[in-house]
Amino acid sequence: MSGKSTKIRNENTVWHEPTIYRNNRESLNEHRSVIMWFTGLSGAGKSTLAHALEDYLHNKGIRTFVLDGDNIRHGLCKDLGFSDADRTENIRRIGEVSKILIDAGVLTMTAFISPFRKDRRLVRELVADGDFIEIYCKASLETCENRDVKGLYKKARAGQIQEFTGISSPYEEPERPELIIDTANNTVETCVDQVVRYLETNKYI
């Protein structure tokens, strides 16, 4: 097989140059791609907001994907637990997959507590400026604990769940997130509108 140009980068892997890049995929899709990183306490509404936003964006013809516990913890990260080290590795892998997805032209949303600043910063630094939108789903521990739809906080208080963020493991609030969404006092629709306005104002969509 006659070869394309190749180059070598380490001892035992030869790389072959692609001809199709992210900008070609964005052109085909007629929209940009970006990582929208939702962070916040359990019960703050990250997944709910991400899926509602995906519904809105998809119906506008935008290629979207939501990474969440369902497709990560049972798959790519099923070897990981909930210790600090495993949470860090979990977030690192989610960051790398998000980077692949935006390279593939997909507007990518992630819905994980991601409690540690250093882990979120690591993901931000994986990609170019403007490719990472940190969205803090802000609801107080009291609000989240009062909701406690599935009784997780109650179990954490009873010591039946270890290292539960906000109870027995810290949550470090974002210092300079691109967006703060008050998910305690607004409907899903209002929260979606706020994110959509940000995307429009900053020419993502």
Next chain:
Amino acid sequence: MSGKSTKIRNENTVWHEPTIYRNNRESLNEHRSVIMWFTGLSGAGKSTLAHALEDYLHNKGIRTFVLDGDNIRHGLCKDLGFSDADRTENIRRIGEVSKILIDAGVLTMTAFISPFRKDRRLVRELVADGDFIEIYCKASLETCENRDVKGLYKKARAGQIQEFTGISSPYEEPERPELIIDTANNTVETCVDQVVRYLETNKYI
């Protein structure tokens, strides 16, 4: 924030139901998604074929992505080496990412030696029937070693690269791949045509 329906699957994760699924994304894209898994010896032409195929498909309006050493070994799998165990974990993660990409509606190509049958079978079993096309890029060790564009085989023979597939680590040929491409005796264009015919015949594109 008023909630959507949720369900619980383990002790400390609550899942929120999405409304947008792979079939919605495929409808938006107006094409199917699938994993095309290229396997074969180093130098057999996996990456070259995958990138040439991507060029063809992208220009037909198909959303594509190629996973290869460049975007995996320096990112998601940068913590892994080349031992048998690390190769297995490498392929497992690539399989999981491929699954995410086809869920995102992307026709996904992977270009890794992936020398072990059990690892390739594990990926095949991750997805539904028809979602995994195993493509054996067939070129003899002699052919690949004679090409040796970057001198990797020479280094492996000299013991400067450890566990090099075909020399000091086994390559297990696919037993029932969907496609066998003779990359030793054909041009890239002919190989691309053969894969495209398979995709058309089987209604992937």
